[in-house]
Structures are given as structure tokens and as C-alpha cells.
Amino acid sequence: MKAFLNNYRQSPRKVRLVADLVRGRPVSVVELALRVLPKRAALPIRKLISSAAANAKASGSKGELFIKEIYIDEGKVLKRRRPVSRGRAHLIKKRTSRISVILETRT
Template sequence: MQYKFHLNNLAVAPRKVRAVADLVKKMPVKDAENQLKFLDKRAALPVLKLLKSAAASAVHNFNLSADNLFISNIFVDGGPMLKRFRPRAFGRAAAIQKKTSHLTLILEEKTPTARKMKTKTKTKVAVKEIQGGGEKPAAPKYETPKEIKPARKLGGFTRRIFRRKAIG
């Protein structure tokens, strides 16, 4: 069975990450870790962290053995590009695209084993009853609307001073 793991928005260009990812494709997890530890490329560390995290998740969540896992596939897609500008001559600006990457790592077992999922057991929490002075009076579900007062009419003097239309 295949197990997918993702790393999104890595701030390294996809072309540079692909060079690292292609080295470890189809390798066992332990060999790939050793390969990435000693690889002198900037993209090697994030790929190594993804690989370690994926192996730990597979062991913890799916009860798999780390020695039985290998990298079935790893592929790198382009992420969103950040647009930046660099000043140039004569008041112009040149656009710069800071590229990002999305990694998808697919782990698989060398020899398939019967998979047992861990089940969470729910513990029942004892509820204590509070002994008080009695029950609260039942409040109505909906409040009755308050009386609406009619709008106050302006007096004679105020009506003469503040009119809607100018007297012409």
C-alpha cells in the first residue's frame, strides 16, 4: 500500500529540488537518509526532514517497520511564485520571480504486511452532580419584544427652524 506525504511552499526552485529528489527515488528509507545527510545541496535538508517525518508517521500511525519502507516515488511541483522587482537603469524595474516548490513523497513497503490501525480507546469521565439549593426557575425560550415607543414629534418652533426644504 502507498502512503503519501506532502511538503508545500518550500522556498527553493523546483528545478533545484528535482535534482535532489531524483537521487533518492526508489531507494530504501535508510539508504536515502544517508544519501541526503552527506549531499551538499541546499534542497537536501528539507527533503531529508520530509523523509524522516514521513517514516516516523508511517511507523507511528500505520504500525509499519521503518526497515521495510522504500521511496516508491517522489515528485516536485511548482508552488506559487513571489513577484519581486529589482531597480534597473533609466528608472525601470526588472521583475524577479522567487519560485517555491511542492513536494510529494510516496512510501511503500518492500514486503506487504497485514496492516493494523491503532484504535483510540475512549475513557469515560465521571460527571459529578452539584448539590445546590434547588433548581433554577425555567426561563422562557424566547424573550418577548419590548414595547416600541412612537417617534417623538418635533415641536412647533423646532419644526419651523429645521425644515426639509428651504423657503424660497
């Protein structure tokens, strides 16, 4: 079963650190691990995995759920300007992430 989160306001590089920890593991173990992980991206990834698990149960999947794929893509980039000396401006890129989770059952 699949679940997606678009335009999450954190850079993909930081979110990938959490995604690498949970890839290929059982959902029951991952939810406990993300509950105590001190990363900001842990909460939205935990909610997304539980949403995908609920989707799987609603469609009638039996057996233990594992994270088959989780990948983080770049979303939209918000561009802001910061004034600096001599009347110039530097560009600040506020990056967003697109998180995709795919679960499968193993018997």
C-alpha cells in the same frame, strides 16, 4: 504513507536534482546519503522522508520502507521588482516548490 512540504523557498529545478537521486531507494540508505549530500534541498527532503517514515510506523506498517514516489511541483511565485536605468524595473521571480513523498513497504 505520505508526507508533503508546501512553499519551500527554492526553485523546483534545483530541488528535482536531489529528488532524482533518492527515487526508488530504501529509506535507510537515503537518509545516510542525504546527510552528506552538499545540496541545500537535501536537509528538507531528508526531514520530509523521516516524517513520512514516522507516519508509516504510526499506522503499523511492517517491513522495509522504500520511496515509491517523490515529485516536486511548482508552488507560488513571489514577484519582486528590481530598479534599472531609465526609470524602468525588471521582474524577479522568487520560485517556491511543493515536495510530495510517498513511501511503500516491500517484504
